[in-house]
Amino acid sequence: MVRTHDVCAPATPSAVAAHDLTPLPLAAVTLAPEHELGAWQHVNREQTLPHVIDHLESTGVLDNLRRLTGGTEAPFRGPHFADSDLYKTLEAIAWESARMPDDQPWEPWVQEAAALLATAQRDDGYLDSHVQGNAGEAWSDMRGGHELYLLGHLIQAAVARERATGAADLMDVARRFADLAVATFGPAGAREDGYCGHPEVETALVELYRHTGERAYLDTALAMLDRRGTGALGSAPFEPSYFQDHAPVREVREATGHAVRQLYLAAGMADAAAEVDDPGLRDALAALWRSAHGTKEYLTGGMGSRHRDESFGDPYELPPDRAYAETCAAIASFQWNWRMLLATGEARHGDAMERTLHNAIAAGTGVDGRTFFYSNPLQVRTGHDGTGENTAASRRDWYGCACCPPNLARLVSSLGAYVATGTERRARLHLYGAGTVRIGATTLGLATAYPWDGQVEITVDGPLEELALRIPEWCDGAMLDVDGTASEVRGDADGYARVRLAPGPHRIVLSLPMPVDVLDPHPRVDAVRGTVALRRGPVVFCLEQADLPPGVALEDIRLDLAVPPRVGPGVASLRAGATILAEGIVRATHGLPALTALPRSSHATAASGMLPGRIALRAIPYARWANRAGGAMRVWIPVDEEVSTT
Structure with missing residues (x-):
């Protein structure tokens, strides 16, 4: 039954920009469980997936379907699109089955779920537990009903x-x-509103076309894209x-609206553009x-700056404390950039994937694998009321709208698919992690x-003739050693360093210097002027209240850049391989009038007790x-002006 040698990646275009961009079978990549990406997959398998499956039962997702088959009389529970939580989980399990084909503990559960879905499905094929269980009319609310969104996630689970x-x-x-x-x-459908208020089905229909060869699925995705923007x-x-219904998709030039919807739509556009010659889609x-x-992404790769509507803001509207940056938006950005990478071969898309993966996406899951964030701010203030589930102050084991945990599970289970691409003779490495990659007769x-x-x-x-290595945008002074011959290396026009290989085994060492980078914000991002951020390699760091002495508020900390930040030891309990050590100044606000504009000198003198004073700081990933x-956290840290100007 298992045919892992045939397993395709989650997105497999009919054609790619170059042969060395051909996606590999998922089982071709094995990530070492003792290092970052493999360790994340291990936690996902051992903790996240069982946790998600338990909550599908306890929150009523499965009972909502059993209502349709006479299996329960319990009332409908959860959001009206709760079926999608099951579909994402089924997709995650499928990729796990490809990754570890000899160990499939969830197979009986999956078979039972598939049988339940088949029994609940209407004779005409329609399937939506909310509409069917509440005597609703199918397709009566294209704006908010999410019916095609559900279909999209069902298709992706089935393909996987x-x-x-x-x-x-x-x-x-x-x-x-x-x-x-x-x-x-x-295309022959008569409905002018024949597209979903929540894009997602487009990318799924294109993948179903790729999987089955049935052109009608691609044509339907194209028809939905053509109709969007009519305002229907x-x-x-x-x-x-x-x-994203304000203008035709080929005319849109700015990311707008609900961030997840925009990014899923972009992924669907990219999938469609990979299958048909459509310059309008490519330009858009x-x-x-x-x-x-370029104008709406947080340093962490997070997307969506407004809590209102979970949406993109204006260009450079990126407040750190009000960042929504939904975990699902980060995942959608990752998926979109993968499709753009396959279409263009440009390393900037791999850079975006890496940045988002190691920061905005990784933040979504606790180290225990059982607690999560929905929104991902870059600053949490002392005294912040985090009781609302979407105003993060602490992680939660589940959410009323639980789209993020199963979405994380399906991405992490398929991480190996994004590491490398290629064919028998030429290959590229896009994401770096410990493990093994098998490409034809070659093993990396x-x-x-x-x-x-x-x-x-x-x-x-093996017989590989060329290996291309992504040189990250954050890296200066990369060195490449090929069989003992070392030289400085830069990426080519696409951002990759290409190594020509003669027959025989080879040892290649890519050295990417990782100093601590002190980053200034873009001058148009008003919310973080006068601050800096700390980054090392692709990893963004933050200060957290847990690392400060009692009685010291994070808001009173200023960085002393006269003492350069340096790399510190890792923290095993946080699965963090490094920290950043820095020197700071505590500028206390005791005695200042509330919310009063003060002369600049007042801030330096308004201290009590031993403050202001010096403090050793530790930043964590x-x-x-x-x-x-719990407590305060910030990525963008004020610089001490008194020290930095002397």
């Missing part, structure tokens, strides 16, 4: 399962629902831009990328402690915050 195991049980359910959508919303979804209670994608990553052994150390040792055993005691 069939690719990973050969089992068609879930695919049978998904295709019946997809065929109904084709008949209703395909209406505007209540949100404006059309919230749904390039403009959207410049807008999102990867030894590294990345992202905590910048040395990546690669052994090449941003992705590991809130794994200890």
